[in-house]
Amino acid sequence: MLEVIQSDFERTIKETEKAEAKAAQDHYVFMTDTGVSLGEKQTATKEKKRQLSDTEDALAEAEEGLKSEVDLINNAITELLELQPACVNTGMTHEERQEARQGEIDALHKGLCILENMADYGPGGAGAGDKC
Secondary structure, three states: OOHHHHHHHHHHHHHHHHHHHHHHHHHHHHHHHHHHHHHHHHHHHHHHHHHHHHHHHHHHHHHHHHHHHHHHHHHHHEEEEHHHHHHEEEOHHHHHHHHHHHEEEHHHHHHHHHHHHHHOOOOOOOOOOOOO
């Protein structure tokens, strides 16, 4: 009976030693895999943080550029609004503007005629002829 008990103990010791060796090996593999995985994740985290920082810098730069462009556009719009009354609202009707423009054209034609005929009539009598 003691021999049976002793053989059971020896068998239990061998099985326990095998289980402990297997557990130690499994623990080593687990720790190695975990270390590799952790290292990869830390590297990925650093890279993501670097990309985030670069993107935030680019965004801040783009926002500054946008603000500058918006200010330019707002200033241009303000200037256009200030100039609009002088360009659009002249205080004359369309017909009055046409008459004034035709008067200017007639005066320019007369001046051109005077200049062209100055040699024939002289400076004092340039407009005296019937040509103008």
